[in-house]
Amino acid sequence: MAIELRSDTFTQPTPGMLQAMMAAPVGDDVFGEDPTVNELENLLARQFGMEAGLFCPSGTMTNQIGIKMHTQPGDDVICDQLSHVYQYEGGGIAVNSACSVTLLQGNRGRITAPQVAAAIQPDDVHKPHSSLVVLENTSNRGGGACYNFAYIEAIKELCVANGLKLHLDGARLWNALVAKQETPAQYGRVFDSISVCLSKGMGTPVGSVLLGTAADIKKARRIRKVLGGGMRQAGYLAAAGIYAVNNHLPLLAKDHAHAAAVAQVLQSKSWVKEVLPVETNILIFNTTDAMPAAKLVLQLQELDVRCLAISSQSIRFVFHLGVSDADTDTLCDILQQMPA
Numbered sequence: 212m213a214i215e216l217r218s219d220t221f222t223q224p225t226p227g228m229l230q231a232m233m234a235a236p237v238g239d240d241v242f243g244e245d246p247t248v249n250e251l252e253n254l255l256a257r258q259f260g261m262e263a264g265l266f267c268p269s270g271t272m273t274n275q276i277g278i279k280m281h282t283q284p285g286d287d288v289i290c291d292q293l294s295h296v297y298q299y300e301g302g303g304i305a306v307n308s309a310c311s312v313t314l315l316q317g318n319r320g321r322i323t324a325p326q327v328a329a330a331i332q333p334d335d336v337h338k339p340h341s342s343l344v345v346l347e348n349t350s351n352r353g354g355g356a357c358y359n360f361a362y363i364e365a366i367k368e369l370c371v372a373n374g375l376k377l378h379l380d381g382a383r384l385w386n387a388l389v390a391k392q393e394t395p396a397q398y399g400r401v402f403d404s405i406s407v408c409l410s411k412g413m414g415t416p417v418g419s420v421l422l423g424t425a426a427d428i429k430k431a432r433r434i435r436k437v438l439g440g441g442m443r444q445a446g447y448l449a450a451a452g453i454y455a456v457n458n459h460l461p462l463l464a465k466d467h468a469h470a471a472a473v474a475q476v477l478q479s480k481s482w483v484k485e486v487l488p489v490e491t492n493i494l495i496f497n498t499t500d501a502m503p504a505a506k507l508v509l510q511l512q513e514l515d516v517r518c519l520a521i522s523s524q525s526i527r528f529v530f531h532l533g534v535s536d537a538d539t540d541t542l543c544d545i546l547q548q549m550p551a
């Protein structure tokens with residue numbers, strides 16, 4: 212079997228997860244009557260200390276609903292230039308919310324309070340109204356970089372002082388919590404809404420949850436319906452999420468260790484120009500001119516290793532549930548045996 216490093220979305224459900232899915236009691240969730248969906252939403256709301264949750268088919272949907280519920284058409288959204296909400300959601304901020312965006316040049320996807328302060332528009336009829344800041348933790352295009360929590364708190368203070376809402380794209384928030392030894396509750400206290408993905412490192416087939424106040428989630432439920440995201444017996448999918456929170460969360464630290472071990476091997480290769488610091492399960496490295504990323508991808512593919520070129524000279528490896536200790540050893544051997 213190939214070693215799959217293109218994304219942590221390639222995981223297959225584990226046997227225990229499949230069993231939990233098959234055994235789930237279900238109902239019609241559009242009527243609010245799927246007990247397993249309700250259980251997942253309540254479980255995560257409780258863990259994050261937030262009032263309510265909403266199960267959705269994708270993280271794109273939970274982000275887009277979060278943005279729409281905090282904004283009015285013509286508002287301006289502030290985020291980092293690498294943000295998933297801007298780069299990889301099909302222009303959804305414009306399509307769904309009719310908002311403009313101010314992009315900040317952060318450090319590996321992470322922005323600071325002074326940058327946000329400089330981006331907030333003055334109260335002037337010529338200007339769009341700044342109403343929302345979106346942060347991403349961990350940062351995907353930042354190579355799995357984590358925020359220092361004090362920086363988030365400083366941004367929150369600024370948002371409160373200026374009447375802006377704060378949304379978190381937490382597609383890989385659990386990776387950050389593990390890496391930085393933080394708690395869900397501290398995030399729940401600071402953010403107005405949080406999107407978490409169950410289909411990344413947590414290993415479920417489908418699903419993300421949007422967390423927020425009861426009033427906001429009521430609004431969100433209406434927006435989800437408009438977007439076509441109201442699902443019926445979705446408890447089969449929610450059951451995978453409950454199983455993942457209880458059983459896969461403790462395994463994330465392994466993925467981080469695997470990424471760090473492979474990074475160390477790459478450091479010794481002459482065709483590697485720079486390995487970005489590895490903080491979680493994503494490893495990004497830049498290759499020298501002699502080794503275009505596309506060429507390395509093909510070479511590794513011949514050796515049954517699948518990975519992504521994210522630019523002409525950079526490669527991304529993502530570690531997850533489907534990459535075992537043995538796979539990581541094999542990968543290290545393969546890289547060691549390649550020409551120095």
Ligand SMILES: *Cc1c(COP(=O)(O)O)cnc(C)c1O
Nearest residue numbers: 269270271272295347351380382
């Ligand atoms: C994967 C991801 C999402 C959500 O993606 P979907 O494929 O729509 O579930 C959102 N933000 C980040 C940073 C991601 O990596």
